[in-house]
Amino acid sequence: MGVSVKTDGHYLINNVSFKLDKGECLGIVGESGSGKSTVIKGILRLHNSKAIGYDGEVLYKGENLFSKTPKEMNEVRGKEMFMVFQDGMSAFDPSARMGSVCAEIVRTHLPVTKSEAREMICESMTRVSLKDPEKILDLYPFQLSGGMLQRMMISLVLVLNPSVVMADEPTSALDAITQRKVLDDFIKLKNEHDSAMIFISHDLGIVKKLCDRVMVMKSGEVVETGTAMEVFEDPKHEYTKYLIDTRVRLSKNFKVLMEGLCREKAS
């Protein structure tokens, strides 16, 4: 699919095209301001400002999302494509209990009663190792930690079972340890589910661990696309090389030190 988002003639992202197959995980990397999240917001047409317009087309199961009516779009959102936000704390209505918001989202797409929806959420919450789900559902978002909120969104994915999961920097607002755990949940989600995934991150390490294919973006344009292997082992474009090089240099010291340990253990 190809996406362009422009505002008043000035392109925020230009000529971004990619294809996502069933069960595939695409990683979008780039530095801040490269237009990563604009792409997925554009796919779902979430920019509500009148100044922002779209060009091109997003073909999903043969249909162009850009030519759908808002009503049809609402059926695609959530049910077909679910978006995981980067900051759980602000993504949930601050004055509603977790249970009511989640049940509302589930009931928008599935013909179930409130209590059934709640049960479904509880069940999927245990699958992402959230203990005591009943109690969590009675709390407000600000009473939960960032990691737990991120998992709540993953459990919504499990309930709604969308074909495409889009994650917008879902781990970057978290502490290191929690980040790792949430990443593990995403890996589990990818392995156990047949949904396709678009994973946005500025952290090349995470993308390398999780994604099958990688798209590198720079100031609104795609610089390089390829399988994760290709891009990380043999980057074609200067910018990709530069990104990978700096990232490698950053962890070089640490890696050397840690490898020292491995060698010691081996001997």
Place this chain on the structure above:
Amino acid sequence: MVLRSRITTIDKSGFINNKKGCEYNDSQPVYYEILMQGDDMKAYIAKRLLFLIPMLLIVSFLAFSLVNLTSKDPAADILRSQGYPEFTQEMIEQVKVEYGLDKPFLVRYFTWLGDAIRFDLGKSYVKGQSVSAMIFTALGYTMQLVGTTLITVMLFALFFGILCTIFEGKALDITVRIVLYIVAAMPAFWIATHAIWFFSNTLHWLPTSGVGSPAHFVMPTLVLSIGYFTFYFRMIRNSMLENVNENYVLFLRSSGVKERSIMKHVLRNSLQTAVAAFCMAIPGMMAGSVIIENVFAWPGIGRVCVSAIFSRDMPVILGYILFIAVMYCFFNIFSDILNAALNPRLRRN
């Protein structure tokens, strides 16, 4: 990585600062200090009410000393306010004894306070009536006016607030805002006078002033509403627009929730502040209706007070000040409690 910095700032402002220990066993729910529920809420209310006592003492003392210490010769004032153009020393002595002015200041304060607790605010110098009776009779009328105004304001502000949020930037929104700008800059009494001239004297649709029929309510209510309406309209519109751009709206929308249901979430979040502010508007209107009551000859407390000022009737003025200040204190606490009940985030403290 920008996000991380945002989290830290939230952290500093005390929103999510109660992380218990480290998070490495994250699968165990880390319950951030659970808020007041049930008993805690009661404790909060009790604490706030307890705080009211010293507050009321100070307020009453300030009011009493303000009225009593500024007058050089209160007894002469009393006589003058009772209409004696000239008076002898004897008369002054007699008045002093009659009104207890010969006693020391603090003794007078505590006597007055003791009486005030029993709703006895002394007697009017001019009419000789009990001040509390005067205030309570007038209060009935003022409360009727405040009640109708409050309902009008709420209905209009909500209606236009929501409408203008939905049609933000469209002709309707812009027109409403321009009109409100101009109306808010006009003095209320100026509008009132013109309304009387136009609707009563020219068209003969509505009575000019006084109380009696429901028709008497129309003009005072509408004129009094104008100022408050501008404020609440702006407040509702601002907080709704602010909420519309919040992340949770985007999340709900990205999950395919219908716009109407999203609007409910937005409303609930943006009305929290408005409800508490509506609550504070009640004492505000009681005090703010002074001018309108006088223009429309509405026999409320504001009018009682203004006529007391012209006749220098101190007990009435003092009673009025005390009454409004006490109302302010009460409603302030009430709106705090209401806010805490409505907005779970605030219950933390």
Place this chain on the structure above:
Amino acid sequence: MIEICNVTKYYKEPGLFSGKKKKVLDDVNLNLDDTENTVIIGESGSGKSTLGRLILGIEKPNSGTITLDGQSLLKPSVRQGKISAVFQDYTSSINPNISVYKAIKEPMIMMHRSFSEEEAEELLVKVGLDGSYLGRFPHELSGGQAQRVAIARALSTNPHYVLLDEAVSSLDVSIQVQILDLFLKLSEECNVNYLLITHDIQIACYLCSRLVIFNSGKVVEEIDRANVSCLKNEYSRNLLDSIITI
């Protein structure tokens, strides 16, 4: 040598009669050498930034002492010119109302030292900018540039210690590396020692040779960079395991 002895810090909850206290730092003991760069690693809410503020003398500890070469750091005269800082949030590290030159000059005003534009320009060149930035305002700078100006400002008094409170965390990775390299270069040129506060072990290992792991207001473990793989504490192990390398 900065010595931190038995430092405890509470924050009182707001309210006149509220007696509730929150312990942020709990009996912290640390010695910061002036021969090597030290890093304090901890997650958000672990109290590491509070420790940073205590070292800068901005806040007072509730008990315990912090001394610089034996003298209490709470006296401005002791710390003036010797300890400086670079903070995380580049948008707020320079007052948006004043120009770069004025910002760099600020620490000098307190020390009643003159500071010419040439000296400021020299400093800017040192941190990889040039004289044309002197008249600019903070909103005209990118994140990396703003952070460079903040570094120039921190170095203007020739301090022995520079506290880096998450100084690179809000930058993009490629700029992070640039700034970290700049730190390493300046450390040799200007003879400064860094005290880095961060949540990122990889950054820590890049810059510093001594690691202090910090959790819920306590020092969990102190270790040399060479032995980072031998961390023993459960929390530190967890932290280490969570690192994603490339």
Place this chain on the structure above:
Amino acid sequence: MVMFKKLLYNPQSVITAIIILTIIVLGILAPVIAPHDPTETNVAMKYASPSWEYPLGTDYLGRCTLSRLLHGIFPSVILVMLTVFCVIGIGTFIGIISAYYGGWLNEILMRICDILLSFPTEVMILAFVGIMGLGLTPMLIAIILLKWPWYAVVIRNAALKYKEKNYIYFSKASGMKGPAVILRHVLPMTLPDIILLASSNVSSTILLLSGFSFLGLGIQPPNPEWGNMLSEARNVILSHPTQMLPPGIAIMAVCLSFSLFGDAVRDAMDAKHISKGIFKSKGGYALGCVTGSVGFGRFGKNRRSLSDK
């Protein structure tokens, strides 16, 4: 300073500022430029229509309306502005001190504010007029004594969001003392908030005081003041409805200019600088404008949510 540049290029702020300045100058020069003595009566010419001699006509005693309007600027606008500036000065001082130093000083100052805030301005104006007699002075005194806590609370909230900025930490770390930090950083940063507050409150105070003058509690006739000019015109509204227009329109123009100027200031303030806390207390500004009263219950909340440890 970016803000002032923005204001300079915004027609809304430039035009309103020019109007306000012109009115002030006219008010100061009134004795010189007014065509007649404002108290000089000319019964033969009462209710005269606008003419060359009386550009805006005359009132029921044949006094020149234009001269009365011009002379009314001083008590109706200039005195009110001076009062508001005075109040804001006190409020800024207390607010910034209590935000910057925090601790018990803050607690005491804020409790004092809480107590004074439980007297609504209208009531205290009535009380002061009741005690000190009719006139403008008791009203202005009441406003100065009663309004500063309100400004102190709002400015404190504004200052609090700058208190934890890194440049302030840096200044403190490099040994700068409290007053220097306040003058160098905190005060310039809160300045936009203060200007916004001042411009929106001058108009509310003008409206409030003209209301009381209208009731006859303010400046006593025959001295001209816009409120009491309206009060005199009201008595003859049936026969001469146009008498209400000049002072009413004057009040409206002044208030509109001030509130439009305030809005331009708000637009010019960088959106990034307006934190959540001040957004909420923005409601408070307007509440003050309209009713002269304060929803200080809500400020309490801001105070708590911007907890100062």
